[in-house]
Amino acid sequence: MGLLGLIKMVSRISRNNSRARVYPARYFQSRDLSGSNFFHGKDAKLPVLIVGAGPVGLVLSILLTKLGVKCALVDKATCFSKHPQAHFINNRSMEIFRKLDGLAGEIERSQPPVDLWRKFIYCTSLSGSTLGTVDHMQPQDFEKVVSPASVAHFSQYKLTSLMLKRLENLGFNVQISKESDGLELDSDVTGKVLMGHECVAIDANKESVTATVAFLKGGKRMERNIQCSIVVGADGAGSAVRRLTNVEMRGERDLQKLISVHFMSRELGEYLINNRPGMLFFIFNTGGIGVLVAHDLLQGEFVLQIPYYPPQQSLSDFSPEMCKMLIFNLVGHELSDLNVADIKPWVMHAEVAEKFMCCENRVILAGDAAHRFPPAGGFGMNTGIQDAHNLAWKIAALVQGSAKSSILNTYETERRPIALFNTSLSIQNFRAAMSVPSALGLDPTIANSVHRFINKTVGSILPTGLQKAILDNVFAIGRAQLSESLLNESNPLGHQRLSRLKSIFEGGKSLQLQFPAEDLGFRYQEGGIVPDNESGAGDPEAPSGRRRDYVPCAEPGSRLPHMYVKVLSDSTREVIVSTLDLVSIDKVEFLLIISPLQESYELARATFEVAKEFKANVKVCVIWPSSSDDGAVRDSKSALAPCENVVDVMEVKEESGGEASWWSICKMTERGSILVRPDEHIAWRMKSSVPSEPTLHMRDVFNIILGKQ
Numbered sequence: 001m002g003l004l005g006l007i008k009m010v011s012r013i014s015r016n017n018s019r020a021r022v023y024p025a026r027y028f029q030s031r032d033l034s035g036s037n038f039f040h041g042k043d044a045k046l047p048v049l050i051v052g053a054g055p056v057g058l059v060l061s062i063l064l065t066k067l068g069v070k071c072a073l074v075d076k077a078t079c080f081s082k083h084p085q086a087h088f089i090n091n092r093s094m095e096i097f098r099k100l101d102g103l104a105g106e107i108e109r110s111q112p113p114v115d116l117w118r119k120f121i122y123c124t125s126l127s128g129s130t131l132g133t134v135d136h137m138q139p140q141d142f143e144k145v146v147s148p149a150s151v152a153h154f155s156q157y158k159l160t161s162l163m164l165k166r167l168e169n170l171g172f173n174v175q176i177s178k179e180s181d182g183l184e185l186d187s188d189v190t191g192k193v194l195m196g197h198e199c200v201a202i203d204a205n206k207e208s209v210t211a212t213v214a215f216l217k218g219g220k221r222m223e224r225n226i227q228c229s230i231v232v233g234a235d236g237a238g239s240a241v242r243r244l245t246n247v248e249m250r251g252e253r254d255l256q257k258l259i260s261v262h263f264m265s266r267e268l269g270e271y272l273i274n275n276r277p278g279m280l281f282f283i284f285n286t287g288g289i290g291v292l293v294a295h296d297l298l299q300g301e302f303v304l305q306i307p308y309y310p311p312q313q314s315l316s317d318f319s320p321e322m323c324k325m326l327i328f329n330l331v332g333h334e335l336s337d338l339n340v341a342d343i344k345p346w347v348m349h350a351e352v353a354e355k356f357m358c359c360e361n362r363v364i365l366a367g368d369a370a371h372r373f374p375p376a377g378g379f380g381m382n383t384g385i386q387d388a389h390n391l392a393w394k395i396a397a398l399v400q401g402s403a404k405s406s407i408l409n410t411y412e413t414e415r416r417p418i419a420l421f422n423t424s425l426s427i428q429n430f431r432a433a434m435s436v437p438s439a440l441g442l443d444p445t446i447a448n449s450v451h452r453f454i455n456k457t458v459g460s461i462l463p464t465g466l467q468k469a470i471l472d473n474v475f476a477i478g479r480a481q482l483s484e485s486l487l488n489e490s491n492p493l494g495h496q497r498l499s500r501l502k503s504i505f506e507g508g509k510s511l512q513l514q515f516p517a518e519d520l521g522f523r524y525q526e527g528g529i530v531p532d533n534e535s536g537a538g539d540p541e542a543p544s545g546r547r548r549d550y551v552p553c554a555e556p557g558s559r560l561p562h563m564y565v566k567v568l569s570d571s572t573r574e575v576i577v578s579t580l581d582l583v584s585i586d587k588v589e590f591l592l593i594i595s596p597l598q599e600s601y602e603l604a605r606a607t608f609e610v611a612k613e614f615k616a617n618v619k620v621c622v623i624w625p626s627s628s629d630d631g632a633v634r635d636s637k638s639a640l641a642p643c644e645n646v647v648d649v650m651e652v653k654e655e656s657g658g659e660a661s662w663w664s665i666c667k668m669t670e671r672g673s674i675l676v677r678p679d680e681h682i683a684w685r686m687k688s689s690v691p692s693e694p695t696l697h698m699r700d701v702f703n704i705i706l707g708k709q
Contacts, residue, residue, distance in 0.1 A: 038398055038405045039229045046072060046190055046228040047399055049211055051199045052235030053080070055156060056367030056384035058163040060232060061193075062100055063392035065170045066586050069399050072189040072226070074213050076198035076240070079176050080164075083262050083342050084155035084295040084303055088378030090519040092559070093385045094149035095680075099585040101166050107154050110162075116297045117153040117279035120511065122436060122501075124285045124482065126272065126292070127332030131284070131440075131498070132505040133276075136513035136547075145654065146550050147520060147562050148578040153279060155295045156381065167193065189226055202231060202244045204359035230395065232364045234384070237349070239369035245358050247365065251351035251423060255374060255430065256448075259315075261304040261323045262342040265335045269300035279513070282433075284440060286479045287329040300337075304330070308345055309451050312468040318343055348374050350427050352419045356412040361405060366391060371419035376429035376511055379422040382519070387415050393678035394528070396588045397706060402616040406707035410527035414557075418522050424542075425518060432546075433511035439500040441481035450474050508546050517548035524557035528677065528705050530684040531556050554666035560680050561665050565623065565649035568634050576652055579662075582621050583680050589617040590683070590705075591676040595663070596622050596648075599690040601639050603673055606694035608643045614702050619645045623662050625670075626651040675701065 039047055048064060050057045053075035064071045089097070089107065097104035118137040123130050141150065164174055174193040194213075200223065201212035209231050214223045233241025242249075272278070272294065281292040291305040304327060306318070320340040328334050349372040356365045367384030391411050397403035434444050454467055462470075481487070487494045504510050525531075532555075541548075552561035560579055567575040583591050592607050594600035604620045611618040620643070622636040637646045651662055663670050669688040677683045684701045691697035702708070 046070065046226060048072075048230045048232060048395060049074065049189075049226055049228040050232045050234055051075070051211070051241050052233065052239075052367070052369065053077075053160075053193055053195065054234065054236060054367070055086070055159055055163065055381055056388050057232070057234035058160065058167065059096070059100070059385050060234060060366065060388035060392055061172070062163065062166055062170065063388060063585070064395060065167070065172070065191075067392060067396035067588060069392075069396050070190045072191065073193045074189075074197040074199060074211075074226075075193070075195050075235070078196040080157065080160055080195070082157050083260070083344065084157060084293070084301065086156040086375075086378065086381040087153055087293065087295055088382075088513065089152040089154060089159075090378060090382045090514070091147045091149055091151055091516065092519050093382045094152055095147060095580060096385060096389050098149055098581075100163075101169065103162060103166065104149055104152075106162055107152050107159070108150070110158065111152050111154045112296050112298055114150075114153075116273060116277045117294065119278040120280045120282065120513070121276055121278040122282045122284075122505075122510075123276075124484075124487070125283060125330055125332035126268070126276070126281060128285070129484075130276070132436075132501055132510075133278075134505055134510055136279075140549070141514070145562075146516070146552065148564075148580060151514060153295075155301070164193070199231075199235070199240050199244070202241065202359070202363060204231075204362045206360055209359060209362040230362055230364060232366055232391070233369040234366045234388070235369055237368040237372045239365065241363065242353060242365055242369050245363050247358060248354045249349075249351040249372070250354050251349065251372075252427070253349050253351065255348040255350055255427075256444075257308040257310065257345065257347050259306045259308045259318050260342075260344050260346055261306065261318070261327070261340060262344075263302055263304065263323070263327065264300050264339045264341060265302065265337050266300035267335050267337050268302065268331060269294075269297040273297050280511075282436060283330045284437065284442070284479075284482050285329070286476075286482050288326050289437070289442070289479065290326070290330050292330065307447070309471060310345075312451075312454065312464060312471045315343070315345055348430075350374055350423050350430075352416065352423055356416055357408065361408045364391065364408070364411065370415075371423065373423055373426040374430040376426050376433055377513070377515060379426050383419060383422050386418075387411075389679050390415055390681075393588050396678075397616075400588060400615070402588065402614050403706040404708050407528060408707075410707065414524040414527035417525065421522070422518070425515065429512055432509055435504055436501065436510055439504060440487070440497055442478055447475065447478065512547050514547055516550040520550040520559060521553060522559075523553065523555055524681060527557070528683065528707070529556040529681070530701050530704050532685060532687070552665050554668060554674060554682055554685060556682050556684055558682050560674070560676050560682055563662055563665060564652040565662075566652055568624070568648040568650055577649075580680055582619070582647065582649070583676055583678060584617075584619070587617055588678050589619055590678065592618060592620045593674040593676065594620065594622055595670040595672075596624055596634070596636060596639075597671060599671070600673060601636070603690050603694045603698070604640055604646075605643065607675075607698050608640075608645075609695060610698040610702055613699070614706060614708070616702065616706065617645070619647065622646065622648050624648060624650045625661055626653050677705070 047069050048071040050061055050071055050073045053073045057073055061071050061073055094104045118135055120134045122132040172191050172193055176195050197213045197215045199211050200214045203210045208227050208229055211226045211231050212223055214221055233239050235241055277297060279294055283290050293303040295301045323340050324338055352371045353365055356370050366387040368380060373380045394407045394411060398407060437444055489495050554561060563579050564576055565579060592604060594604055607618055624634050634648050636648050640646050671689055672687050674682055675684040683705050
């Protein structure tokens with residue numbers, strides 16, 4: 001296009017929007033390819049290979065398949081893990097799951113009742129004194145006013161199982177590897193989930209990318225090359241794809257080392273249901289410290305997280321018998337049916353990849369491969385699921401020829417700032433969690449400092465056993481602060497510490513579970529959007545680590561606000577849906593939301609015309625105010641004929657009697673208009689007017705959104 005063409009395009013938008021942002025030169029890729037060229041290089045066979053069959057890889061494969069993009073998954077694990085791992089699913093992820101063949105509904109039906117997991121409990125043992133209780137659910141969390149979905153508590157391995165069923169329903173073949181099995185060297189991998197296949201090499205060029213995968217067959221290690229157009233690394237925190245492409249992580253490493261003990265006990269589950277149900281139990285006593293995650297009280301499934309200090313401690317120190325003794329101590333009594341299923345170490349990091357794209361945009365990182373957070377707040381899996389949602393439609397638009405390869409740049413432009421923000425928020429929440437032991441006289445930073453001091457000084461001189469004894473004695477002295485003789489209201493120091501603890505809980509300064517403002521209100525500042533700068537939203541507010549309520553926003557880059565609307569049709573059956581449901585999940589389709597006004601209809605006709613030029617799909621939604629429900633005919637299809645992809649809807653009044661209209665929720669007038677992307681984020685809007693030259697204006701809008709020059 002050249003600089004002059006770019007200036008003209010932005011100027012045309014500016015005539016209707018006096019404060020439109022001029023995009024920096026780096027926004028446009030110097031070497032751009034059409035979708036057909038990018039995906040049909042002479043060597044490419046498979047459009048997308050996804051490395052990693054965890055929740056992020058599975059969601060991406062479901063979304064791509066629904067959008068008509070062929071893909072395959074490989075994972076080095078020979079089978080799917082039964083370790084619960086992540087368990088909290090936030091509003092935004094559940095909104096995405098609503099569209100995956102009823103996944104959200106199945107999660108809601110399968111999860112434990114919310115009253116069994118809404119609280120965090122702080123105690124001296126599960127049968128001992130309660131230090132504090134925090135309820136993380138508020139009345140509005142159940143009203144579905146700001147979202148059609150509620151948060152959920154559902155273990156990752158169960159979620160994986162439900163996702164696999166949906167993939168199989170889409171025609172995928174899931175192959176769980178055995179040593180005698182393996183991929184035939186010349187077989188087609190499209191539509192397969194191949195377990196026991198490790199990505200060991202990546203070779204990218206301008207035409208395609210080749211991933212070398214290794215597997216066992218007949219007891220022998222074999223390799224084969226898979227040629228594809230794009231490799232997506234969704235292979236977790238220790239990503240092989242990230243390592244093979246030399247992408248560095250930036251941030252704070254080794255925040256804490258822990259041992260994760262997965263165990264079952266229906267006896268304990270029953271006891272907690274009857275006495276103190278909760279999701280997380282923070283246990284502090286002189287015999288030990290731990291965080292118990294109650295994944296499912298009804299099934300008696302738990303994970304205990306214990307601080308871990310290598311090399312003085314080793315994994316062998318945490319044998320099943322030793323873990324049982326520690327569990328009995330933290331519970332406060334023995335359990336007759338305790339079964340330790342798995343013991344594994346892990347390291348907490350707070351890091352984001354220096355880039356999410358590399359190798360001519362043919363290798364892309366998503367999920368934990370791109371960002372590693374502390375688990376506080378549950379941002380890890382949720383951020384990864386939203387990575388996949390952002391990426392899928394862009395790949396599909398590229399495959400189908402409506403976009404150019406520069407659209408992939410917007411994935412990193414949009415998602416990396418969100419990852420950086422969520423990293424900061426996770427760290428804030430982690431520090432809030434540490435405020436509780438600090439108030440009890442157990443400063444975690446001192447324990448870490450002692451550990452580092454031993455490693456850097458006597459670590460190279462004293463035998464490991466002696467180092468361990470020193471460390472154990474230091475920690476025992478620290479845990480003495482938790483003795484019942486000290487930690488009680490009668491003891492002046494104990495009274496002071498308990499008062500400080502109460503202040504933390506009542507002030508919302510402890511570990512938080514929900515972050516509605518961040519979960520639903522995150523906004524892309526630049527990328528595949530046309531900013532209008534008509535309001536003072538600006539950069540996101542710095543994370544505080546405390547819960548803030550979500551306020552609906554229709555700024556470009558924001559998620560489309562939710563409102564229930566009634567679909568107007570000839571059918572006698574009343575259909576009520578969320579505005580989010582108006583965005584298709586089965587095709588790359590933009591949604592234009594307008595009012596039933598003549599000038600808005602003109603904009604709709606121009607949008608249909610421009611979309612046809614771009615080989616893009618558009619649906620027009622005409623929102624009628626609830627005040628107009630007088631029985632009159634409301635049919636915008638005739639006004640927009642011969643265009644057919646039109647839906648009329650009417651606002652549904654809230655049961656609470658609220659009179660807010662759609663346009664007032666969006667802080668716009670009825671003469672405004674909103675263009676929504678396939679990932680339910682707003683690409684463009686006009687707050688209170690229609691462009692004077694709608695065809696030229698919308699052509700420029702689609703040029704920016706689809707990466708065309």
